[in-house]
Amino acid sequence: MTSRHRSPEPSPAAPTRTPSRRTVVKAAAAGAVLAAPLAAALPAGAADTAPAFLHGVASGDPLPDGVLLWTRxxxxxEAVPGSGIGPDTEVGWAVATDKAFANVVAKGSVTATAAADHTVKADVRGLAPATTYWYRFTAGPTDSPAARTRTAPAADAAVPGLRFGVVSCANWEAGYFSSYRHLAARGDLDAWLHLGDYIYEYGTGQYGTRDTVVRPHAPANEITTLADYRIRHARYKTDPDLQALHAVAPVVAIWDDHEFANDTWSGGAENHTEGAEGSWTDRQAAAKRAYFEWMPVRPALAGTTYRRLRFGKLLDLSLLDLRSFRSQQVKVGNGSVDDPERTITGRAQLDWLKAGLKASDTAWRLVGNSVMISPFAIGALPAELLRPLAELLGLPKGGLALNTDQWDGYTDDRRELLAHLKANAIRNTVFLTGDIHMAWANDVPYHAGTYPLSASAATEFVVTSVTSDNLDDTLKVPEGTVAAVAEPVIRAANRHVHWVDTDRHGYGVLDITAERAQMDYYVVSDRTDPRATSAWARSYRTRSGTQRVERTYSPV
Known part of the structure; x- marks a missing residue:
């Protein structure tokens, strides 16, 4: 491949894992990212000159010796996403130690075809561990933007600390992705975790927009076919804030339900009508194919996102797929949530998770978990709150409230997993969760009814949504109105919950050392404002060996 260089830029010094690296890089990145235009999408004529890289570049699933690179x-x-047309095109890729690409350490080429929607991946190996690299793609006379990625530490490395962005639930129509912009501006992330609902499947105006479509979906219809899912992924990849975050750090992603359809289970979904919307088998296969085409995810098994990554001796990260193998959701009241024949993980995945947790020799065991594992039950709420809470969480409208789409609907799997942690004295397990459009800091008790007299098996940090509706949005009241009433009621009925914020949008930053795992929660000022500001909200940590959450009063 012929190398094509942009105008030379000064090569940054090789980064080290010190506070000075974080401070210098963070300051430089913040200036570049926050000053960038925040147009919602590229202009329609942007592909008039081709080949073109209109959907950005991305990296993901970092290993000690490599990383997965992606572009479209x-x-x-005319070869627009979902069209199925366009010529085969050779796409070169290069990895360098500097942004000017003066020191290229790996290069190669792949072929973009209409059969894969002209998306390409390069699974680059032979790189050095715990090292920041720059990469770019080339097609014909065109270079993609240069982007930054980072490899994982060596498996046996003593790692002083790691930092991850944590996000979930980004509804395009409900607002702008300012959370991604602010995470990109930090410049100090080793990677970022997307815990599901990277896209939403609904048609325009059909889901969570507070009666206002801030920016319309493409396609406008609910997505059901392979072309539909490809077009929807492509629309998301035009977002400048999402492109910015993909361009500064590798992502580690899992799916939840909206990458398919609302409340997905192995044989269908609440938001799927068999026959009228085709067969579930075909729709699920189309959604999975488009996901793996458009995401920098390395599937461990065909058609699933469960896999495990290791980051030195500090942590391993078990990533779950809680949609492909689960039993259908049930209603509360007839004991079916406790049926041992029902599963959220499937037998093979649960055995894999248990074995991995037991065999782990790292200081921390993180679990990327798309729906909340902590028990959640609540009795009476004020009538004006109960109905929207029930609507948002899938709860019954009276009496004991449970969200059976979460682990609460599959209690035998949860009992088995927590019993495994206890029987094998597995400590420092932290669940990282999205889905619920609220921020939570929870202990995960063996027996919620007797907690805190009984022990905690693990802890859980739940991040709120990037833009998807939470309670104040549903009620159309000022932000913070609902939280003032709902939080004390929720905490009174769930003594393992240390904090819940029902009303705000934002992201988390997880900082881990051998001594503690700390989640800093950030909120954005207005999801409908493309220039929304960000502010620290709260921080919680788990100290090594405690299996309990405690509040700390400053972000890392």
Whole structure:
């Protein structure tokens, strides 16, 4: 491949894992990212000159010796996503130690085809551990933007600390992705975790927009076919804030239900009508194919996102797929949530998770978990809150409230997993969770009814949504109105819950050392404002060996 260089830029010094690296890089990145234009999408004529890289570049699933690189090339203007047309196109890739690409350490080429929607991946190996690299793609005379990625530490490395962005639930129509912009501006992330609902499947105006579509979906219809899912992924990848975050650090992603359809289970979904919307088998296969085409995810098994990554001796990260193998959700009241024949993980995945947790020799065991594992039950709420809470969480409208789409609907799997932690004295397990559009800091008790007299098996940090509706949005009241009433009621009925914020949008930053795992929660000022500001809200940590959450009063 012929190398094509942009105008030379000063090569940054090799980064080290010290506070000075975080401070210098963070300051430089913040200036670049926050000053960038925040247009919602690229202009329609942007592909008039082709080949073109209209959907950015991305990296993911970092290993000690490599990383997965991704892009999508538009070879000719008419080869738009989902069209199934356009010529085969050679796409070169290069990895360097500097942004000017003066020291290229790996290069190669792949072929973009219409069969894969002209998306390409390069699984690059032979790199050094715990090292920041720059990469770019080339097609014809066109270079993609240069982007930054980072490899994982060596498996046996003593790692002083790691820092991850944590996000979930980004509804395009409900607002702008300012959370991604602010995470990108930090410049200090080793990677970022997306815990599901990277896209939403609904048609325009059908889901959580507070009666206002801030920016319309493409396609406008509910997505059900392979072309539909490809077009929807492509629309998301035009977002400048999402492109910015993908361009500064590798992502580690899992899916939840909206990458398919609301409340997905192995044989269908609440938001799928068999026959009228085709067969579930075909729709699920289309959604999975488009996901793996458009995401920098390395599937461990065909058609699933469960896999495990290791980051030195500090932590391993078990990533779950809680949609492909689960039993159908049930209603509360007839004991079916406790049926041992029902599963959220499937037998093979649960055995894999248990074995991995037991065999782990790292200081921390993180679990990327798309729906909340902590028990959640609540009795009476004020009538004006109960109905929207029930609507948001899938709860019954009276009496004992449970969200059976979460682990609460599959209690035998949860009992087995927590019993495994206890029987094998497995400590420092932290669940990282999205889905619920609220921020939570929870202990995960063996027996919620007797907690805190009984022990905690693990802890859980739940991040709120990037834009998807939470309670104040549903009620159309000022932000913070609902939280003032709902939080004390929720905490009184769930003594393992240390904090819940029902009303705000934002993201988390997880900082881990051998001594503690700390989640800093951030909120954005207005999801409908493309220039929304960000502010620290709260921080909680788990100290090594405690299996309990405690509040700390400053972010890392």
């Amino acid at each position: 090339v538009t070879p000719v203007p």
